[in-house]
Amino acid sequence: MKEIFIALKDYLVFVNIIFAIIIIFFERKRPVFTLFWITILLLTSYFGFIVYLFFGVSFKKRRALAKYYLKSNHEYSKGLNKKSMISIKKWIGLSRYLDGVLLGKMTHNNSFIFYRKNEYFFNSLTLAIKNAKKYIYMEYYIFDDDEVGGPIYDLLLERAKDGVEIKIIIDGAGTRGVSKSRIETLRKAGIMIEIFFPSYFPFIKIGNLRANYRDHRKITLLDNEICFSGGLNIGKDYVGKGRLGKWQDIGFSIKGEAIIDYLHEFERSWKFLKKDTTDVFENPVLKKRDYQLTPIQVVSSGPNYEFHTIKDTIL
Incomplete structure (x- = not known):
């Protein structure tokens, strides 16, 4: 009888270790909860797994919640073909998180072009x-005024003469190669240009206390037709003519409903x-066009965001 009791204790310790491994590798809890449950399981060698079964979130519960979210949020998958349905089902939890913290839903009526070379993008x-x-x-x-950015600035001056409304935001630390005379020329042509946190010191362009x-x-x-975005700034560095040589960065364009979120961020x-404190944006x-049904969020x-959404999304 004593041997059976010892064997049972060893078995319970083994079960606790298995549950601890499951929590580490499969249960996506917050780190503090993960440490809590691992401590419970490893320090209470004989009954920790029973406590976890009663109070921990089981895989069954998570699957039920996932099915509920997928069922109750059919707008995410409305109009999609079977292949698209499969692709977004994998990410429905992440999509709902972003919907909650950003108030930006996944859209489907979009087309997406990825540019395989930086030159194609420009x-x-x-x-x-x-x-x-x-x-x-x-x-x-x-947005440098060089052999890549200079012609774009010149083109914008021509478009301003055509009556096109133009607004430009450039960063006070990143865009250091644009002269005051160029900025004045743009403004005199009717182009609205703002500098994000300009330098406090006119002769030291990186002298900014808000460098972070x-x-x-x-x-x-x-x-409202197309949005260009990605990792490509505007300058000769991004076509391989800078000091760092040639490299390929990410450039893409979007047409469809997803550009509304980009427009709101620019606004x-x-x-x-402009020190405008209103937070009302019109869509x-x-x-009305039928695009390629590309899910984009x-x-x-x-x-200005409460959560570190980009970091959290990558994690």
Whole structure:
């Protein structure tokens, strides 16, 4: 009888260890909860797993919740084909988290183009600027006045003469190569340009006490029709003609419902710089078109957000 009792104790210790491993590798809890349950399981060698079964979230409960969310939020999957349904079902929990903290739902009526070479991106961007009829909004960390950025600035001056509304946001630390005379020329032409946290010291352009608060966005919006974004700033470095040589960065364009979220983010930045405290944004009227049914959810972050959404999403 004594041997059976010893064997049972060893078995319970083994069960607790198995549950601890399950929690570490399969249960996506907050770190403090994970440490709590592991401590309970390893220090209470004989009954910790029973406590966990009663009070821990089981896989069965999670599967039931996932089915409920998928069923009660059919707008996420409305109109999708079977392949798209499978692709978003895997990410429905993450999508709901982003919906809660950003108030931005996943949209489906979109088309997406990824540019395999940086040169293709800039060629498409230049063509879109030439064809814009109503507005051009640009927000960039780096928008240099060099052999890549200079012609775009010149093109924007031409478009301003055509009556196109143009707003530009450039970062005070990132965009250091644009002269005051260039900025004055743009403003005199009717182009609205704002500098995000400019330097306090005119001769030391990186002298900024808010160096950790920079505008690293790269966005061009045109006529509620198309948005260019990704990791590409505007400058010769991004076509392999800078000191760092050649490299490939991410550049893409979006058409469809997802550009509304990009537009709202640009408007927030613009209102901040203009010291406009209102937080009301109208959704633009988009032309009714059938795109490629590409699920897209825009993730934004910054000091004005309560949560570290981009970091949390990657994790």
